[in-house]
Amino acid sequence: MRPVYMVSGGVSKFEKARPDATFQKMVKEAFDYTMGDVPRLKPSMIDGSVGSYFSDHFTRQLMAGIMATDYLGLCPKPNKRIEGGGATGGLCFQGAWEAVASGRMDVCVAFGFETMSHVQTWKGNEFIALASDVNFDYPVGGFYSGYYAMMVNRHMHEFGTTVEQLAMVSVKNHMNAYANPYAQKRKKLTIQDVRNSTMVAYPLTLLDICVMSDGAAVCILASEEMARKLTDRPVKITGVGTGTDMMRMADRPHGDVILAPNEKKSDYKNLKYPGVHSFRAGRSAGLQAYRMAGITDPKKEIDFVELHDAYTSSEIQTYEDLALCKYGEGGKFVEEGHPFMPQIDYGLKLKKKGTIPVNPSGGLIACGHPVGATGLMQAVFAFWQIQGTIKKHYGFPDLQLKKANRGLIHSHAGTGTYVTVSIMERGW
Amino acid sequence: MAKIFNKAKKAPRYNPAAKLEEVMTGTTVFNVPFPKDLDALKDMSPIVIKHPYYVEYLHSYGQDSPFFAGLANRKILGTRCPKCDYTYATPRMHCTHCGEETNWVEIPQEGRVHTFTTCYFGSEEFLKETPFHLVLVEFDGVDTLLLARLIGVDGPEDIRIGMKIRAKFRRNSQLKPTDVYFVPVA
Numbered sequence: 055m056r057p058v059y060m061v062s063g064g065v066s067k068f069e070k071a072r073p074d075a076t077f078q079k080m081v082k083e084a085f086d087y088t089m090g091d092v093p094r095l096k097p098s099m100i101d102g103s104v105g106s107y108f109s110d111h112f113t114r115q116l117m118a119g120i121m122a123t124d125y126l127g128l129c130p131k132p133n134k135r136i137e138g139g140g141a142t143g144g145l146c147f148q149g150a151w152e153a154v155a156s157g158r159m160d161v162c163v164a165f166g167f168e169t170m171s172h173v174q175t176w177k178g179n180e181f182i183a184l185a186s187d188v189n190f191d192y193p194v195g196g197f198y199s200g201y202y203a204m205m206v207n208r209h210m211h212e213f214g215t216t217v218e219q220l221a222m223v224s225v226k227n228h229m230n231a232y233a234n235p236y237a238q239k240r241k242k243l244t245i246q247d248v249r250n251s252t253m254v255a256y257p258l259t260l261l262d263i264c265v266m267s268d269g270a271a272v273c274i275l276a277s278e279e280m281a282r283k284l285t286d287r288p289v290k291i292t293g294v295g296t297g298t299d300m301m302r303m304a305d306r307p308h309g310d311v312i313l314a315p316n317e318k319k320s321d322y323k324n325l326k327y328p329g330v331h332s333f334r335a336g337r338s339a340g341l342q343a344y345r346m347a348g349i350t351d352p353k354k355e356i357d358f359v360e361l362h363d364a365y366t367s368s369e370i371q372t373y374e375d376l377a378l379c380k381y382g383e384g385g386k387f388v389e390e391g392h393p394f395m396p397q398i399d400y401g402l403k404l405k406k407k408g409t410i411p412v413n414p415s416g417g418l419i420a421c422g423h424p425v426g427a428t429g430l431m432q433a434v435f436a437f438w439q440i441q442g443t444i445k446k447h448y449g450f451p452d453l454q455l456k457k458a459n460r461g462l463i464h465s466h467a468g469t470g471t472y473v474t475v476s477i478m479e480r481g482w
Numbered sequence: 483m484a485k486i487f488n489k490a491k492k493a494p495r496y497n498p499a500a501k502l503e504e505v506m507t508g509t510t511v512f513n514v515p516f517p518k519d520l521d522a523l524k525d526m527s528p529i530v531i532k533h534p535y536y537v538e539y540l541h542s543y544g545q546d547s548p549f550f551a552g553l554a555n556r557k558i559l560g561t562r563c564p565k566c567d568y569t570y571a572t573p574r575m576h577c578t579h580c581g582e583e584t585n586w587v588e589i590p591q592e593g594r595v596h597t598f599t600t601c602y603f604g605s606e607e608f609l610k611e612t613p614f615h616l617v618l619v620e621f622d623g624v625d626t627l628l629l630a631r632l633i634g635v636d637g638p639e640d641i642r643i644g645m646k647i648r649a650k651f652r653r654n655s656q657l658k659p660t661d662v663y664f665v666p667v668a
């Protein structure tokens with residue numbers, strides 16, 4: 055394998071609905087932005103692409119990947135579609151990484167999209183729920199928010215996590231998005247606002263849950279030689295990891311915790327793992343990526359994280375999977391203020407604010423979750439953060455971190471069935 | 483539709499964010515306005531059409547079929563691995579740990595709430611059933627859980643992790659996993 059760099063990225067603004075554009079046009083918007091940011095890259099220098107979208111039902115169009123590819127003018131070069139539920143975008147990013155790392159391509163475009171506005175929210179929930187076992191899960195629950203609500207109720211039971219701690223994640227991510235023009239929801243909220251909003255699946259309210267979106271995102275990955283030619287600020291991808299788990303959460307086993315390098319077996323004497331309170335796939339993906347990137351204490355060695363916060367609860371669960379804190383301490387981790395941005399006023403008293411900012415972009419909760427685009431969107435926002443170009447791309451400097459040399463992106467599917475983690479670092 | 487779970491607030495009930503419910507009905511259009519000047523077409527509003535899509539599947543439960551036959555006969559069937567003795571409450575015909583073919587076994591009809599939720603919203607198919615309660619049921623001597631509906635409680639405040647529940651069966655089997663559901667043990 056050889057080193058792989060990200061050289062450019064772009065996102066179409068995520069919106070509730072984009073009736074003015076087909077999915078091809080949305081991908082083209084993100085692609086043109088991406089190409090515009092690396093003027094030295096000519097279309098002839100692109101060797102191929104990987105495309106991602108989650109559900110054929112949303113597009114009612116099979117082989118949509120090739121339709122985006124031909125709209126972008128990337129035929130007759132190689133392309134394939136990558137799909138893995140909510141982790142589709144993260145898997146696509148890693149698919150492009152594989153194409154370059156293997157030497158098959160020197161420049162590879164990763165594009166992803168979803169057009170979820172074509173059906174009503176309840177129908178969209180049904181399409182998403184078809185990504186649960188249709189013999190045993192879908193006919194009983196048929197609702198992912200319900201599945202996650204069950205997981206967090208167990209988390210609260212095991213560890214004492216509170217609904218106010220969940221709400222703090224929502225306050226943080228909506229407030230972060232306030233200065234992100236690509237985000238769908240930019241709101242200043244209080245913990246009370248979150249708790250008083252409509253209950254969807256107890257204890258998760260409307261503001262604990264990400265929304266459906268239309269949107270597209272594009273990343274361009276390149277070999278070291280091409281990266282040096284194309285940009286003065288290439289971002290190196292130093293670690294990739296992918297984890298899996300059983301589709302049915304009822305099947306999750308009870309065993310020993312897979313230990314991170316900064317943990318001991320005695321930390322988890324009585325914890326049955328992963329149960330339905332933790333994501334073994336997330337831990338597995340994280341540890342693979344840390345090993346590859348040479349990270350032994352992620353909380354100290356990573357500057358920021360863009361993680362898959364489809365639910366406020368899954369953000370808290372993911373802090374633990376990624377070993378940003380110990381299992382069980384996710385609620386306390388947010389309450390103390392660690393994942394907040396140091397420079398932003400959230401209207402909350404936070405003792406240890408900003409030790410490791412999580413979802414500086416606003417995450418899925420505020421940016422929206424056009425599934426196939428989401429994992430790539432995280433890569434784009436992390437890329438700009440590391441490049442120090444947030445002001446250039448957002449129009450405001452508010453969300454630029456002072457220290458952003460190394461970031462982690464995390465994409466997550468099912469109730470934790472596919473999870474990807476990729477580490478990105480300053481490469482110049 | 484989603485229902486408000488929270489208790490009534492004391493403040494005046496003004497809601498500037500109030501919205502009419504979204505529906506999929508609309509007016510059938512026969513004439514479409516069109517400009518003389520083709521350059522004006524780029525500013526045209528998008529045309530959005532309604533497109534119904536209906537499929538009937540012949541879905542086979544495959545090797546899981548005996549589970550549904552069991553429900554129709556008021557039995558909850560799981561599977562057990564003959565090699566490692568791991569017992570699955572939600573059946574699978576091959577053991578995920580060692581790959582052996584499993585055997586059908588009967589699961590107890592009394593268990594405990596491992597975790598739960600109350601859904602006030604849902605996918606379209608189940609929207610009319612909201613609010614409904616979901617539980618993951620744990621059973622003595624069984625290693626994995628079973629997803630089921632709980633009835634006989636009003637809201638999440640009536641459900642506790644660890645509370646005893648017992649299975650009930652529909653008299654007229656629908657051959658669906660909801661043929662079995664749970665109620666609190668008195």
Ligand SMILES: [Zn+2]
Pocket residue numbers: 563564565566567568577578579580581582
């Ligand atoms: Zn076995």
